Amino acid sequence: MTYITIDTKTKQAQKIVELIETLPFAKILKEPNVATKKAIEDARKGKTRKAKSFDQLFSDLKK
Numbered sequence: 001m002t003y004i005t006i007d008t009k010t011k012q013a014q015k016i017v018e019l020i021e022t023l024p025f026a027k028i029l030k031e032p033n034v035a036t037k038k039a040i041e042d043a044r045k046g047k048t049r050k051a052k053s054f055d056q057l058f059s060d061l062k063k
Contacts, residue, residue: 049061
């Protein structure tokens with residue numbers, strides 16, 4: 001799976017999106033899914049975890 005972000009402010013970019021929408025194997029997601037929206041909201045509210053290392057973070061998450 002590949003993700004592409006297209007800034008649709010220009011007519012050229014909008015035409016690309018229109019083309020992609022016609023392809024049977026492509027799907028355009030214009031909004032983040034529910035889990036991503038919740039994660040963004042939590043991060044904005046400061047509900048984050050800090051860790052000194054990757055290993056420490058995963059160790060803390062397992063608890």
